[in-house]
Amino acid sequence: MLRVSLKGVWAHKVRLVLTALAIILGVGLISGVYVYTDTIGKAFDGIFADAYAGIDIAIGTESDFSFGEGTYLDEADFALIDEVPGVEEAFPVLQGMGVSVLDSEGEVLGSGPGPPTFVASLSPAESDGVSGFTIAEGAFPVGSGQVALDRGIADLGGFQIGDRVTVISDVVGRLDLTLAGIATFGEDNTLGGTTWVFFDLPTTQSVLQRPGLLSGGAVQVTPGAQIDEVIAGIRAKLPDHATVVSGQDAAEAEAADIQSALSFFTIFLSVFGWVALFVGSFLIYNTFRIVVSQRTRELALLRALGAGARQIRGIVLLEALTIGFIGAVLGVGFGVMIAFGLQLILPAAGIDIPTTTLSIKPRTVIVGLAAGTVITFVSALIPARRASKVSVMAALREDAPDPARGGFLRRALVGGAILVLGLAALFFGLFGDTGSGPSPVVYVGVGVGVIFLAVFALSPLAAGPVTNLLGTILERFTGTSGRLARRNAMRSPRRTAATAAAVTISITLVALASTLTGSIRGTIDEVLADDVVADVIVLPEGQFGDPTGAFAPEIADRVRGSDLVADITRVWVGWAILTSETPTTETVTETLITGMEPNLAEFLPPDAFEGSLDPGPGQVVMEASIAESGNLELGDSVVIEFEQAGEFPYTLVGIAEGPAWAGIIAIPSTDWISAAGIDQHAQVYAKAVEGVTADELKAAVEPLLADSPNVTVQTFEDLQSEAEAQLNGVLNFILALLALAVVIGMLGVTNTMALAVFERTREIGLLRAVGLDRRTTRRMVRAEASIVSVFGALMGIGLGIFFGWALIRALEDQGFTVFAIPWLPSSLSVAGVLGSLLFWLFATGILGILFAVYPAWRAARLKVVEAISHL
Amino acid sequence: MNSAAARAEGVTKVYGWGDTRVTALDEISVAFAKGEFTAVMGPSGSGKSTLMHCMAGLDSVTEGSVFIGDQDLSTLSDRRLTKLRRERIGFIFQAFNLVPTLSASENITLPLDLAGTKVDQSWFDSVVETLGVADRLKHRPSELSGGQQQRVAAARAMVSRPELIFADEPSGNLDSKASADLLDFLRSAVKDHAQTIVMVTHDANAAGYSDRIVFLADGRVVDSMEDPNPERILDRLKSLEY
Numbered sequence A: 001m002l003r004v005s006l007k008g009v010w011a012h013k014v015r016l017v018l019t020a021l022a023i024i025l026g027v028g029l030i031s032g033v034y035v036y037t038d039t040i041g042k043a044f045d046g047i048f049a050d051a052y053a054g055i056d057i058a059i060g061t062e063s064d065f066s067f068g069e070g071t072y073l074d075e076a077d078f079a080l081i082d083e084v085p086g087v088e089e090a091f092p093v094l095q096g097m098g099v100s101v102l103d104s105e106g107e108v109l110g111s112g113p114g115p116p117t118f119v120a121s122l123s124p125a126e127s128d129g130v131s132g133f134t135i136a137e138g139a140f141p142v143g144s145g146q147v148a149l150d151r152g153i154a155d156l157g158g159f160q161i162g163d164r165v166t167v168i169s170d171v172v173g174r175l176d177l178t179l180a181g182i183a184t185f186g187e188d189n190t191l192g193g194t195t196w197v198f199f200d201l202p203t204t205q206s207v208l209q210r211p212g213l214l215s216g217g218a219v220q221v222t223p224g225a226q227i228d229e230v231i232a233g234i235r236a237k238l239p240d241h242a243t244v245v246s247g248q249d250a251a252e253a254e255a256a257d258i259q260s261a262l263s264f265f266t267i268f269l270s271v272f273g274w275v276a277l278f279v280g281s282f283l284i285y286n287t288f289r290i291v292v293s294q295r296t297r298e299l300a301l302l303r304a305l306g307a308g309a310r311q312i313r314g315i316v317l318l319e320a321l322t323i324g325f326i327g328a329v330l331g332v333g334f335g336v337m338i339a340f341g342l343q344l345i346l347p348a349a350g351i352d353i354p355t356t357t358l359s360i361k362p363r364t365v366i367v368g369l370a371a372g373t374v375i376t377f378v379s380a381l382i383p384a385r386r387a388s389k390v391s392v393m394a395a396l397r398e399d400a401p402d403p404a405r406g407g408f409l410r411r412a413l414v415g416g417a418i419l420v421l422g423l424a425a426l427f428f429g430l431f432g433d434t435g436s437g438p439s440p441v442v443y444v445g446v447g448v449g450v451i452f453l454a455v456f457a458l459s460p461l462a463a464g465p466v467t468n469l470l471g472t473i474l475e476r477f478t479g480t481s482g483r484l485a486r487r488n489a490m491r492s493p494r495r496t497a498a499t500a501a502a503v504t505i506s507i508t509l510v511a512l513a514s515t516l517t518g519s520i521r522g523t524i525d526e527v528l529a530d531d532v533v534a535d536v537i538v539l540p541e542g543q544f545g546d547p548t549g550a551f552a553p554e555i556a557d558r559v560r561g562s563d564l565v566a567d568i569t570r571v572w573v574g575w576a577i578l579t580s581e582t583p584t585t586e587t588v589t590e591t592l593i594t595g596m597e598p599n600l601a602e603f604l605p606p607d608a609f610e611g612s613l614d615p616g617p618g619q620v621v622m623e624a625s626i627a628e629s630g631n632l633e634l635g636d637s638v639v640i641e642f643e644q645a646g647e648f649p650y651t652l653v654g655i656a657e658g659p660a661w662a663g664i665i666a667i668p669s670t671d672w673i674s675a676a677g678i679d680q681h682a683q684v685y686a687k688a689v690e691g692v693t694a695d696e697l698k699a700a701v702e703p704l705l706a707d708s709p710n711v712t713v714q715t716f717e718d719l720q721s722e723a724e725a726q727l728n729g730v731l732n733f734i735l736a737l738l739a740l741a742v743v744i745g746m747l748g749v750t751n752t753m754a755l756a757v758f759e760r761t762r763e764i765g766l767l768r769a770v771g772l773d774r775r776t777t778r779r780m781v782r783a784e785a786s787i788v789s790v791f792g793a794l795m796g797i798g799l800g801i802f803f804g805w806a807l808i809r810a811l812e813d814q815g816f817t818v819f820a821i822p823w824l825p826s827s828l829s830v831a832g833v834l835g836s837l838l839f840w841l842f843a844t845g846i847l848g849i850l851f852a853v854y855p856a857w858r859a860a861r862l863k864v865v866e867a868i869s870h871l
Numbered sequence B: 001m002n003s004a005a006a007r008a009e010g011v012t013k014v015y016g017w018g019d020t021r022v023t024a025l026d027e028i029s030v031a032f033a034k035g036e037f038t039a040v041m042g043p044s045g046s047g048k049s050t051l052m053h054c055m056a057g058l059d060s061v062t063e064g065s066v067f068i069g070d071q072d073l074s075t076l077s078d079r080r081l082t083k084l085r086r087e088r089i090g091f092i093f094q095a096f097n098l099v100p101t102l103s104a105s106e107n108i109t110l111p112l113d114l115a116g117t118k119v120d121q122s123w124f125d126s127v128v129e130t131l132g133v134a135d136r137l138k139h140r141p142s143e144l145s146g147g148q149q150q151r152v153a154a155a156r157a158m159v160s161r162p163e164l165i166f167a168d169e170p171s172g173n174l175d176s177k178a179s180a181d182l183l184d185f186l187r188s189a190v191k192d193h194a195q196t197i198v199m200v201t202h203d204a205n206a207a208g209y210s211d212r213i214v215f216l217a218d219g220r221v222v223d224s225m226e227d228p229n230p231e232r233i234l235d236r237l238k239s240l241e242y
């Protein structure tokens, strides 16, 4: 039996290669992601172990906030540590973010996406390695005029000891400094690609505007002291929100933080690998289905010779296992190569991610092998069952007919019922109240899966009419080859539908991504076009990446200084935890909170509002859908917790409607500043005086801010195109990841066509004999592939639009008010075209032609005489 | 008849190499006259089908030349050869003559459609009428009997008014009634429309419909017979130890 299987595998090498390829690509992506993220994780383990090597006990703080800046310790509290028995010395540290280093041209060094910039205190009192950094060259920075930089950024900026260095702080603005020292992290220039700006402690406190405060520190114990006892002693002296752990535990905890951040990426990226495998499973299923029907006579002969139904099934399944296993092994190998390639490419592209020797964990190999083998095996189950049902009689008959097909009505009823179930689950997940049951995501996921199943059950019913229609259109242009292609595509609706299904899945995701981007673009356009009356807005560079990015108050003063400015309003943004309590429900959310000036509503006019949009101290205003989801009405009270200042009661005094206010919860700026303890702006809106255009205003304001490259001045048109560019970037990234699934779907078309050409050898010979030339033969095969692909794309686009619509409707509360179907390109850029659904419809048609080049070539190369005598 | 519709000059056809080498045609020279119904007979494996395929430009020859009219096939590219086949030659095979996805009438007009030529409707009507498939035109091949399928194939061979029709055991799979219908039609095509037909058969009755018989053995022409009738054919076959 094994021999029969292996011979079957070997006898059809094209099929073997294509089936294995689907597995290799999918498994390769999954295991490549694992290997790469494991490798990064391993590198960080090493980094943190080094960083904490010289620290016996690490002092830190914890916070209720997931996104905040962290909490602080008082210097006075920290000083108590020295009294604890067993403490030799305690080194205080203050660390934060929100600074940028300028190059000699006055531009931000190393800007753009990538590891962030930190500011930290570094003082000679610390012995080696307390923060992991030591001064490698020059001296420790002393006083408000001196700074030290990590060697990575110093080299990038070409700075030498004694050079002038300009640093911009989001809180205190521009600082002109002297480079006192260059720091290194152990052997490395810096820690994992991040940028570090060091001051002495008092200067750090003034740059971050956190006077008298610390992030924590490091403790060295006297020789022979029991670390556990010392930790307990320190613990007793410090406030509750302080954390006291051994250096080793701290290193492990930091490494674990990185691992969990990485695991998000691992999951996100490997999802695309699973999608690719899912698409591949259709390819495999269809291949085995066709092969089994082609081999009916051979299988029937085996049956006649005494093979049992189970043995026949075994032969097919063994063949599947063999192919699956080979594909999975090669796939894991391919994954290692992908990881290796990323290690080479990303640093070359300027993305500095720490790595080390590749980490290939047993988990990676096991998951990869199991995924590839199991998916191939499962995909072959139904075809194997069919194979085992081949009757002995089939061997004796000349033309073995296609086994009877399930009735039209039965299929329609069953498919329809599944569809209703899927829709119910989807809508319940999106719009229903799931209460204490499984999370909505589960319902949505199950719903989407079931809807896919229903569509695939129903698609053979549509395959005939739709391919007929597509073929008729094609026939207009190509004549006889088009007609033959159309008839061929229609001859086995189930095969056509199964082939198209693989295309459908990937195109569904593509169409979903396009529809979501199209709708978000529509929402942004609506907000920017109609609802904002400011002429320009001043933003931190990279505002889109970090919603709490900020700049110093002096910027707003300068903007106000322009003669062309009629009025400005300033906006403060930070994180808060909002608790709204009604008799029945309690909602707690960590959310962005805006500090506003009384004139904000003049710049962001609401469509309608209740109450007042000028909150006084202790009063809050919010957008209608936020109030709704918290069951809040005017006059209700909520509790707002600030990370630094703690909890305060607030009263809801205003509810605004309209896209300009989407997501906004605002308190008076005075409340915001006193709660945050610092004054820094997230945005400044400016209106021009009569007769001055937005562009003129921008031109007038820009020179005033020329020395502050950490902010940009934008008109709303600029903002729109920047938003567009951001959106396109995301879309391109997702499409790049989906490309693999699209390719595998198309490989399914290649495979089906190759098998069909083999199956129709005699018929092609006949056509050639009566006058079909080679070119037309090729065209016939390619046209059929194109019809099948477009059929798949049509279903995919339909599903993608539907899922997109459902999702946007479910997110309406979050400010996604526009649902747009992006049929046409939004712009003539690459991403603009890639985001258009019509493009994908045409593209799959063309891809169908391209992916059928090989089978078409095979068909045209058939020798007429051999073909007509083939059976 | 002054010139041949098709002729082979010193044609040799060899299949395979080394141990598996088979000489299917051995320096054969033969001509088929215009307006004549020629039957090719011979034992199984004597090269009848091979001769047919080579003469029709479906297969290349190892040595020698094949002419359709004055056209030497060996000088033609695949495209020109395909064009020549669909414009000047008609085929009827023993079985699997029809494209399963096309209806009977689409199968009949296939060579014309491929050539992009208009169908001569009155000729089409008279061909399908004569062959008795006029009421089966909308049917798929799978819905036709074997005899009907072969008559549709014959109609396809006729409809483009080719210079020459090759038929390889066209009645081989048919019962005697269906076989007689088909052969009657071929006979009358030669008589009424001066059609040239070359037909391979091993059936003495079928060969009896022809004007002339060429006997093959071991890839060579071993004999021929003018105005045959079944008794003479059977005698001759016996003498050839068939």
Ligand SMILES: Nc1ncnc2c1ncn2[C@@H]1O[C@H](COP(=O)(O)OP(=O)(O)O)[C@@H](O)[C@H]1O
Pocket (backbone or CB within 6 Å): B015, B016, B022, B023, B024, B042, B043, B044, B045, B046, B047, B048, B049, B050, B051
């Ligand atoms: N494609 C082929 N490959 C190898 N040998 C072939 C091939 N086609 C025919 N032959 C051989 O050529 C000889 C003549 O075959 P054929 O013309 O089919 O005979 P007939 O039609 O008279 O029965 C036979 O010996 C046959 O085995």
Ligand SMILES: [Mg+2]
Pocket (backbone or CB within 6 Å): B048, B049, B050
């Ligand atoms: Mg033969």
